[in-house]
Amino acid sequence: MKELEKTKRISIASVLFILVVLIGLLTYKRPAHMYAINSKTTLENITTDNYLISLEGIENKEYVLVDTRNEFEFQKGHLTNAINIYAPEILNEENASIFNKLQEENKTIVLYSSNPNDVVAPFMVLYQLGYKNLKIAAINNSYTQNELISKNITVEKSVADINAFINESIKKAAQKPKPKPVVKAPPKKVIPIKKKKKMPVEGGC
Amino acid sequence: MVNRKTAKFLSFRYTILAIIFVVLAGGLVLLPKYEKHEGINPDELLSNSVSPERYISTDELADKIIGQDPSFLLIDVRSEAEFSKYSLPNAINIPLKKLLDEDSIMYLNQTQYDVVLFSNDNFYADQAWILGNRLNFKNLKVLKGGINNWYKTIINPPIPTENMAAQEFDLYAFRKSASMFFGVVYPEQIKVVEKPVVKKVIPKKVIPIKKKKKMPVEGGC
Numbered sequence: 566m567k568e569l570e571k572t573k574r575i576s577i578a579s580v581l582f583i584l585v586v587l588i589g590l591l592t593y594k595r596p597a598h599m600y601a602i603n604s605k606t607t608l609e610n611i612t613t614d615n616y617l618i619s620l621e622g623i624e625n626k627e628y629v630l631v632d633t634r635n636e637f638e639f640q641k642g643h644l645t646n647a648i649n650i651y652a653p654e655i656l657n658e659e660n661a662s663i664f665n666k667l668q669e670e671n672k673t674i675v676l677y678s679s680n681p682n683d684v685v686a687p688f689m690v691l692y693q694l695g696y697k698n699l700k701i702a703a704i705n706n707s708y709t710q711n712e713l714i715s716k717n718i719t720v721e722k723s724v725a726d727i728n729a730f731i732n733e734s735i736k737k738a739a740q741k742p743k744p745k746p747v748v749k750a751p752p753k754k755v756i757p758i759k760k761k762k763k764m765p766v767e768g769g770c
Numbered sequence: 771m772v773n774r775k776t777a778k779f780l781s782f783r784y785t786i787l788a789i790i791f792v793v794l795a796g797g798l799v800l801l802p803k804y805e806k807h808e809g810i811n812p813d814e815l816l817s818n819s820v821s822p823e824r825y826i827s828t829d830e831l832a833d834k835i836i837g838q839d840p841s842f843l844l845i846d847v848r849s850e851a852e853f854s855k856y857s858l859p860n861a862i863n864i865p866l867k868k869l870l871d872e873d874s875i876m877y878l879n880q881t882q883y884d885v886v887l888f889s890n891d892n893f894y895a896d897q898a899w900i901l902g903n904r905l906n907f908k909n910l911k912v913l914k915g916g917i918n919n920w921y922k923t924i925i926n927p928p929i930p931t932e933n934m935a936a937q938e939f940d941l942y943a944f945r946k947s948a949s950m951f952f953g954v955v956y957p958e959q960i961k962v963v964e965k966p967v968v969k970k971v972i973p974k975k976v977i978p979i980k981k982k983k984k985m986p987v988e989g990g991c
Contacts, residue, residue, distance in 0.1 A: 642872060653817065656813055685819075723917065
């Protein structure tokens with residue numbers, strides 16, 4: 566009798582346990598967005614892949630331009646056929662479905678903004694979520710008289726050799742004092758004094 | 771009859787329970803996707819990386835370096851070649867490729883120092899920052915504009931024109947003295963040193979005295 570009671574309890578407990586596990590599994594909600602690649606692979610990929618694209622390379626039927634600036638900037642002027650998805654909103658349901666659709670159609674997503682630096686954040690997030698065919702347009706967009714001007718730029722290009730500049734400045738400073746003491750005195754003006762011509766002696770009285 | 775059947779079934783009860791658990795455990799192994807899902811939530815990562823909070827301006831950084839603030843580390847994520855050419859004083863070189871190596875993580879994943887990442891612009895530094903942020907590294911910062919901006923503002927500051935606000939002049943004065951700290955020499959610096967040596971020789975004025983020329987005798991009466 567005592568034995569039976571014990572097994573009964575064990576069975577009840579284990580049934581409850583299984584129930585809890587099952588309920589947990591069924592109600593588990595997958596997060597809306599999942600990383601598809603881990604950080605190490607991401608790092609490896611972004612340092613080896615060529616994801617930058619120039620202004621000339623954009624015109625391709627397989628490319629879809631995505632403007633990550635805000636709506637106001639987008640309305641002011643944008644590249645032809647671009648769609649506007651503001652960077653902080655790329656993970657919204659709507660926008661995520663747009664990206665998924667593009668992905669299914671095997672299109673390449675080209676992100677651009679006023680400069681490449683502004684695209685890094687959305688690019689990196691989408692990249693780690695596993696979107697393939699992501700590119701960044703290496704262009705600068707600015708306005709001149711309300712017209713959008715796009716220019717190619719080289720990302721991470723060093724503008725100046727700082728060491729050379731410092732050495733130059735030292736040299737310049739060292740050179741300067743030499744010419745300094747040579748204060749050019751204004752040349753004396755020589756005003757020729759006209760001598761009165763003597764008139765020939767014209768006799769006297 | 772029924773009793774016997776249930777009794778037979780019950781004799782297997784432990785085996786059945788064990789099998790269910792094994793199956794459940796096997797299910798966990800079959801979730802390889804979750805393995806790659808490391809770090810903070812993607813939505814959080816996005817909002818962190820969109821916000822400009824991580825940036826530190828060149829002026830702030832110059833101020834820190836000059837003040838010999840010991841609470842921060844400078845990390846140059848450019849290539850070794852570029853690093854050896856020029857870098858900020860006391861910077862550590864971790865090329866972007868090696869960012870997640872064990873040795874490098876030692877610098878990034880700690881709470882003692884603020885870490886300032888920089889590259890030529892802030893493109894690569896931002897990438898490094900975002901990767902670090904995903905892994906929940908604290909205290910990471912990015913130098914806004916990178917070395918290029920450092921050159922434009924600190925090493926070679928633009929001289930304000932006369933119609934600019936007084937603040938601009940103050941800023942220029944700060945930047946100029948900062949650039950002197952980082953090795954740039956201005957011509958007037960030397961002039962100030964040599965000033966007492968330079969003697970001004972006042973040229974003697976030579977006033978030619980005109981001699982009256984004697985007029986030749988012009989006959990007389």
